Amino acid sequence: MIEVKNISKQFEDGYKVLDNINIVFETGKTNLVIGQSGSGKTVLLKLIVGLYEVDEGSINFDGRNFSTMNFKERKLVRQEFGMLFQGGALFDSLTVIENVMFPLNLFSKLSLSEKLERANFCLKRVDLINKNHFYPSEISGGMKKRVAIARAIALNPKYLFCDEPNSGLDPVTSILIDNLIKEITEEYKITTIVNTHDMNSVMEIGDKVIYIYKGQKWWEGNKTQILNTDNKELNDFVFASELTKIIKSKIN
Amino acid sequence: MRKVFSRPEKARIFFKQIFHEIDSLGINSLGIIIIVSFFMGAVITLQTAYNITNPFIPLYLVGLGTRDSMILEFSSTIAGLILAGKVGSNIASEIGTMRVTEQIDALEVMGINSASYLISPKIIAAIFINPFLTLISIFVGVSGGYISGVLSGAVTSQNYIYGIQYAFEPYYITYTLIKTLFFAFIITSVSAYQGFYCSDGALEVGKSSTKAVVYSSLLILLFNVILTQLLLTHD
Numbered sequence A: 001m002i003e004v005k006n007i008s009k010q011f012e013d014g015y016k017v018l019d020n021i022n023i024v025f026e027t028g029k030t031n032l033v034i035g036q037s038g039s040g041k042t043v044l045l046k047l048i049v050g051l052y053e054v055d056e057g058s059i060n061f062d063g064r065n066f067s068t069m070n071f072k073e074r075k076l077v078r079q080e081f082g083m084l085f086q087g088g089a090l091f092d093s094l095t096v097i098e099n100v101m102f103p104l105n106l107f108s109k110l111s112l113s114e115k116l117e118r119a120n121f122c123l124k125r126v127d128l129i130n131k132n133h134f135y136p137s138e139i140s141g142g143m144k145k146r147v148a149i150a151r152a153i154a155l156n157p158k159y160l161f162c163d164e165p166n167s168g169l170d171p172v173t174s175i176l177i178d179n180l181i182k183e184i185t186e187e188y189k190i191t192t193i194v195n196t197h198d199m200n201s202v203m204e205i206g207d208k209v210i211y212i213y214k215g216q217k218w219w220e221g222n223k224t225q226i227l228n229t230d231n232k233e234l235n236d237f238v239f240a241s242e243l244t245k246i247i248k249s250k251i252n
Numbered sequence B: 001m002r003k004v005f006s007r008p009e010k011a012r013i014f015f016k017q018i019f020h021e022i023d024s025l026g027i028n029s030l031g032i033i034i035i036v037s038f039f040m041g042a043v044i045t046l047q048t049a050y051n052i053t054n055p056f057i058p059l060y061l062v063g064l065g066t067r068d069s070m071i072l073e074f075s076s077t078i079a080g081l082i083l084a085g086k087v088g089s090n091i092a093s094e095i096g097t098m099r100v101t102e103q104i105d106a107l108e109v110m111g112i113n114s115a116s117y118l119i120s121p122k123i124i125a126a127i128f129i130n131p132f133l134t135l136i137s138i139f140v141g142v143s144g145g146y147i148s149g150v151l152s153g154a155v156t157s158q159n160y161i162y163g164i165q166y167a168f169e170p171y172y173i174t175y176t177l178i179k180t181l182f183f184a185f186i187i188t189s190v191s192a193y194q195g196f197y198c199s200d201g202a203l204e205v206g207k208s209s210t211k212a213v214v215y216s217s218l219l220i221l222l223f224n225v226i227l228t229q230l231l232l233t234h235d
Helices: A041-049 A071-078 A096-107 A112-125 A141-153 A171-188 A199-205 A232-238 A242-251 B011-051 B061-100 B103-109 B114-152 B157-165 B171-196 B202-232
Strands: A002-010 A016-025 A030-034 A056-061 A081-084 A159-163 A191-196 A208-213 A216-221
Touching: A002 A041, A016 A041, A016 A056, A016 A208, A016 A216, A030 A041, A030 A171, A030 A199, A041 A159, A041 A191, A081 A141, A081 B103, A096 A112, A096 A141, A112 A141, A141 A171, A159 A171, A171 A191, A171 A199, A191 A199, A208 A232, A216 A232, B011 B061, B011 B114, B061 B103, B061 B114, B061 B157, B061 B171, B061 B202, B103 B114, B114 B157, B114 B171, B171 B202
Parallel strands: A030 A191, A030 A208, A081 A159, A159 A191
Antiparallel strands: A002 A016, A002 A056, A208 A216
């Protein structure tokens, strides 16, 4: 479980991007953070993983206060993290298999054959076979995301963070990635946080949905509740497209 | 800097990276160093020979002039400036691209000290390999001078060989190697800094690459003066 308690973040130019956010991200569930571009959801995710520092408040990983930890203490907690970045963030100079083996090489005491076995298992888990010796530049966007997921789960993480996992992907591949994230979350009992503004993802995997609006937590619920909410700002966001408007009229 | 030189994650991986960087930053620069040094040596020899018009000045000074010019200035400073262009832009754009594509963030989230992981092997590799590049540059430059001087008839083989052995000051080699070590540190650290703190976007990667070359070249020129003053003005 990840607890975000009263966190606020202000940038150097004085712009307060997040204001007094309180969220509990539950274990074994896919927790979706949704909101418009610029609402502060990426900053929230970067605060949680420690890429930014909080101005106020704290972030607790199963009771451990991450905000007050030093680099060495954070390092141990971070080895329980897996993260899927928007663009995949695969290392260009490494092949697919080397990318997946990267955290294993640094943080595990496995032998080379065991590391290879684990990396192959993770790649098989994301349905990516026969691409081991390709470089990231030689595979598609969807494959890059799958390699990034395989790398993220290589060390059996307790926490999985996904920043816009569907950006730049076609609807079919998006659903595949969404389902993969949900399956992995449930299979390994991981606390997963997904940042997205894709309503398809919300309806596919939204066990818990948090709506961030202008730097504040505006709404919290699940994928069923989101369709029936009377929260104006959330409705404007959820039913922004013609397609969702049609769906809503059919529901009503 | 403290972050850069903190203890690496795994010694085996760290040494592997150093060897990779020696190959990438050093061995891959060998070609350009050889070409530039050869032609620098050749031009110095021809210019010196054609400017000696006084019959009382012995022609073996052509060899001596080429040797000392290469040792004192060209093989360390000029080669340093060339490496600032080649290696500096390479480091800044490589690390800058890693920054904008979130690869550095990925390292940080994994709990890896990204500054140490990415930068220290480059600095150590350059400090190790650049003195060898300088020594090769001196040898190739002096050889280039010999070939151009003898083939053009500007100086005889005997005169040139006598000149390059005449009044040899071994300390000059120490001096040039000390300069090379400083320049290697400047090129790698300045370029890595520019790449590491690159802002978002492809344009910014280009800017950081340009800044890396300009700042490291200026610092090389400045330190060249300071080190020359400090190292060559002893009794």
